[in-house]
Amino acid sequence: MLDTISLGRRPGSMRTVERVVTAPARIGLELIAIEEGAEIELDLRLEAVSEGVLVTGSLRADTAGECSRCLEPFSDSVDLALTELFAYPDSATEETTEEGEVYHVEDDKIDLEPFIIDAVGLALPFRPLCSDDCQGLCSECGVRLAIAESGHGHDILDPRWAGLAAKFGVDSGPSKNLVNTEAEEK
Template sequence: MDTRSPFVVGVHDLVRRPGAMRVKELGIPAPADLRNEVIGVPEGAEIAVDLRLESVVEGVLATAQVTAPLVGECVRCLATIEDETDVEVTELFAYPGAIQVDPEDTEAEEIAEPHEDAVDLEQAIRDAIVLDLPFQPRCRPDCAGLCPQCGTDLNAAGPEHSHDVVDARWAALVEAFGEASAETKPTTSGEESDR
């Protein structure tokens, strides 16, 4: 544990004192990789943590309301999205040996522990934020996306935007008939009388 990390909070006044409680408000700069492929918390943006620490028989129970700004891209039209995440975090930092885990249970979650009368909230906060991020964020629920032919933003283009699209399987046939119809263009009655 890096005691200089802003995610590390001292709990020396709570250790082994069941019933003791403390509340604290933190403003933590976001690390660089708090995101998925399309949206996340900008590096250095403030993560607001409304923290409650309680001493229980098994260890120190941390509960927090975590709020952070989000910036990303709409998966349909690629417009910039600015939003906010608001998640709850609950983590028990158990004293060594306070919780028995079956050593043969390979899927058991690792139990967080206080270290030198401090707890590190980073993993719990990181997990809560990243798991709450949308995998396909949209700028609005009815986003029309981009035109597959020309890339125009269909939200701004309006319903009159369209293209004549020919199925690739018929393109050669359409091209041949297009040339034939140009060659056999009907003449006007005036042209016939001149002949």
């Protein structure tokens, strides 16, 4: 919560706030988030405008996640530019917007927590990667391709030929004639 009493309601009055807060709970998405207890650095400017308090500034915090391709844990950080209007009670902005579309100044205080949760949730990647060139996992055996030997691959018996191979007593193991080569061509 930020107190806006010292800011006043005269449009144009401004003050800056630099604060390090602790995340009260995990903030983010399923695969990547700011962990509970992590420090969040806020560098904000609060400016009184006719409709409320305009909050601009930046947020920085460390994140922890799991790569969506290789499932390995990794850490990163999130740096956001913030801009949001917190409407005064009975202002034209509050009267012309639907419930939940705008944040509010209540009792001369601003609750930044819901705003930060929304901003971080929108900024974090839905499918985070440990690196841009992550190769993921082998679709056949599940080994991480980053640690697999060079040329890692599998000969896979095309299931369309398996019954015919069994009928004629052909070895059901992989054979160059019965191997699906469509995947290799792509």
